[in-house]
Amino acid sequence: MGSALILALVGLLAGVLAGFLGIGGGTVMVPVMVALGMTGVQAVGTSTLAIALIALVGSVQNWRMGFLKLNHVAMLGLPALVTAYLGKELATALPNYALLGIFGLFLLLNIYLIGLKKQVVRKAQRSESAGLPAADSIPLPVSPTIARLGIGGLAGFLAGLFGVGGGVVMVPLQILLLHEPIKVAVQTSLGAIVITGLWACLWHALAGNVLLTTGLILGAAGAIGVQVSTRYLPRLPDQAVTIMFRALLALLAGYFFFKAWAGYTALSV
Numbered sequence: 001m002g003s004a005l006i007l008a009l010v011g012l013l014a015g016v017l018a019g020f021l022g023i024g025g026g027t028v029m030v031p032v033m034v035a036l037g038m039t040g041v042q043a044v045g046t047s048t049l050a051i052a053l054i055a056l057v058g059s060v061q062n063w064r065m066g067f068l069k070l071n072h073v074a075m076l077g078l079p080a081l082v083t084a085y086l087g088k089e090l091a092t093a094l095p096n097y098a099l100l101g102i103f104g105l106f107l108l109l110n111i112y113l114i115g116l117k118k119q120v121v122r123k124a125q126r127s128e129s130a131g132l133p134a135a136d137s138i139p140l141p142v143s144p145t146i147a148r149l150g151i152g153g154l155a156g157f158l159a160g161l162f163g164v165g166g167g168v169v170m171v172p173l174q175i176l177l178l179h180e181p182i183k184v185a186v187q188t189s190l191g192a193i194v195i196t197g198l199w200a201c202l203w204h205a206l207a208g209n210v211l212l213t214t215g216l217i218l219g220a221a222g223a224i225g226v227q228v229s230t231r232y233l234p235r236l237p238d239q240a241v242t243i244m245f246r247a248l249l250a251l252l253a254g255y256f257f258f259k260a261w262a263g264y265t266a267l268s269v
Contacts, residue, residue: 003036004217011218015054015225021245024051024165024193027110029218030103031252034259038211040099041091045201045209046218047163052197053219055165058226059191072188075148076170077195080156084200087160092207097263104256106162107249113168114249118242120172147177152192159200165193 010032014025026047033043062068091099142150151173155166167189174185204210 006032006036007214007217008221011050011054011221012225014050014218015222015227016229017225017245018054018165018167018222019058019226019229021114021168021242023110023114023168024159024197025054025222026051026162026164027107027249027252030163031255033214034100035255038214040096040103041204041209042211044091044099044103044161044163045088045204045207046211046215048159048197048201048204049210049212049215050218050222051159051163051165052194052201053216054222054226055190055193055197057223059187059194062187062190067183067187068191069184069188070191072148073191073195075145076152076155076188076192077199079149079153080159080192080196080199083153083156084160084196085203087157087162088200088203088207088209089160091161091204092209095263095267097260097267100256100263101260103162104253104260106158106164107253107256110168111246111249113172114242114246116172120175142177144178147173151177152196155192156196156199159193159196160203163200163204166196167193 010029011025014028017023017028018025026044029047029050030040030043033046034040038046059068059073063070094102151170154173155170158164158166158169167186170189170192171185174180174188175182178185180188201210201215
């Protein structure tokens, strides 16, 4: 009962962060599941189920309001069929301590990526207010289709490897490489997270890495949280929330490094 309550609260927090920061929430859910005694690969696999449910609730709402471009979502999500499998294979093959250590490094990378995302969003907002394109950076010499497939492939790999949605990389890359407006990038990313999360969940479920009840508790609570965040949290100071979340990521990264070192030393004895 106590664990279920903790999972529900964590899922709620993950949903709130997903709606407010535009990320999947796996960076919060995976560490807590590990702390509750699950292996790294179980936490990663179960997180993919919760993330897919959270993103689905938000995307259905966007679709009902006519804000979701399904062809763009499909191009982002299609590569995840292959890349999420590759990520799952790597997560399954790695020793538990190695997966935990790599996830700790990924959490530190997220601190930088969230900062990059904020910079990109602010730059796009200034450009849009001046009547300029959504982003003023020089695009890479690739077609929009190839860019979307590449962005979605990277997100799918991260979903399979780390149990995250991939929104923290999809949103800024869509703005930088595709000159997508901010809202369109966020909405498309959330829709793609449904696909990447489901593919990653499928591969992990076939490997026996998904704990169904745990994933449903996290996902149901997260679905509530994402609704709350989209309505109320934008009123809070954005900078304060970002700083707090970065501090949380740093603490969680330290915890994962500790768990990874403990696991490694235990095997060395």
